[in-house]
Amino acid sequence: MECIVSLEGLAPSQHGQLKYAAAFIDETITDIQLETNQIRIVHASAKGNDAIEQRVRKLMERFSQGDFGFKENILFEHPVSTPYEGDIIAELTERKIIKVLEPGLFIFREPFSSLMRFLDYSFVTKVANRFSGVTEEQYPAVIHAETLNKTNHFTSFPEHIHFLTHLREDLDIIETFSQSIREAGGWKQQDQPLDLNETMPKPKFTMNPSTCYHCYEGLQNETLEGDGIVVTAISKCHRFESRNHSDFGRLLDFSMREIIFVGKPDFVKEHRLQAIEYLKELAVEWNVDSMLEIANDPFFTNDFQVKASFQRNQEMKYELRLTIPHIKKSIACSSVNFHSNTFGNAFNIKMGKRNAVTGCVGFGIERWAFAFLAQYGLDEAQWPVSFREQYHAWQQKSL
Structure with a gap:
């Protein structure tokens, strides 16, 4: 219909x-x-x-509802006439460089996988390491549901969440499940007679939708010294986006490098402004067709207008968008965010007697790789000289 x-x-x-x-x-x-x-x-x-x-x-x-409207507010532009205008995903698929398991879920092979590693290396060395005292952390791919509750993720982005559960610790349930799969001739998604309430407990964990949440969880009930801290980390993130996974670059499972600022208001705001300048420098150095604009998160719930308007009016979110010539659109590849004391309050992170404020810079690794190749293609001779030289130097160092 x-x-x-x-x-x-x-x-x-x-x-x-x-x-x-x-x-x-x-x-x-x-x-x-x-x-x-x-x-x-x-x-x-x-x-x-x-x-x-x-x-x-x-x-x-x-x-x-309300006086809102997505008025374009561009803070920086770097227009470039790029040499490639083809369907890069179709080419990558045809050449078996990526394997599409289903919309938004890919296996990445060489040279795409090397390009992803180079990009992450560059974001660390060219952006994260320019901040004094930065430390690196590693996070799990899953996160406590209670942690997501504290970040208000359940009420802002409920459609994204991948819940995790397991068979109950009950010998009869486990053996019945195994026997039913055996008798059915294997797992059949549409024909499973599982009663989830009976065979599985309520979820305690979900897949992690955002790298920085683990940082705040790890600082819960701590009092920080000095003006603040800078942390960087990369983790796998997961967001269910239904039919939207067919859109260019909208993945179900993706890698997110973040640089996270936690501290006093001036400390976080100054570091955020520095991050914006570093992003602009990188866009020019690599000569990617791009722009930086004020943005808002795609809040799904009824208070969309209130949250989105507040974000935009307070300029709490900027996005660096790279052009995709084939579809004549751009996609957000990096974001620079200021959360005020939202997470400091939620996790009781202290700066002296006051709760900390937070901000972060995010780099979608796969999106950067897709967008770069969408502009310059797989022929390295067509790549910007600075990018190509840095990539080859990194390759030699990595041997």
Whole structure:
């Protein structure tokens, strides 16, 4: 079935947000297309078109309330005429450099995997290590659900969460499960007779959606000395984004390098401003077609307008976006964030008698690699001289 809904009354700047959120209104949706002032949704819902339209209009109301609007506010631009305009993902797939397991879930092979390692090395040496006293930490890929609760992730981004659980510690349940799989001839996703309430406990953990959360969890109930600390870490992050995983660079499982600032307000704000300058320098040095703009997180819940407006008005989030010539769009590859004392309060991180404030800089490793190759292709002779020389020097050092 097709459900077509007019977008009259919704600002064009919010059409993309609506398309993203619409993927979550019904699990039978197979396609969503934005057309001239309307949205077309293909689905197989037993509830029919009326129910789909009602949910679309509910989202439209959410995104159109208040004096907001996604006004473009570009702080920096580095326009470049890049040599490659092909479909880089199609080329990488055809050449078996990436293996697509399903939308948003890839296996990366050489040379893409080397490019990812080089990018992470560069973000550490060119950005993180420029901050005095920076230390490196390593985090698990899973996180306590209680920790996510303290970050308000459940109320801001509930659609992203991958819950983790396991079979109950019950010999009968474990043996019955194993026997049922054996008799069925193997795991069959659609035919599993599992009663999750009976066979699995409530989740204690989820997959980690953001690198910096572990840093705050690790500092819980601590009092920091001096003006603050700088920590860097890379971890695997996981966000379920439904049909949106078919969008360029929107992965289910991805690598996020972060530089995290925790301390007094002036310390965090000054380090954040430095990080912005380092990002701009990197974009120019590597000659990537890019821009830095004020942004907001894609809050999913009913208080979208309040949270997004606050972020933008206070300039709490900047994104460095790299152009993808083939689709004539850009994607966010890095973000620079200021959280005020949200996480300092949540985790009782102290600076003297006051709670700490926090900020972070994030680098999506796969996104940077995809975006760079989308502009310059796999032929290294076409790469910017500075990038190519640094990449080859890193390769020699890594041998």
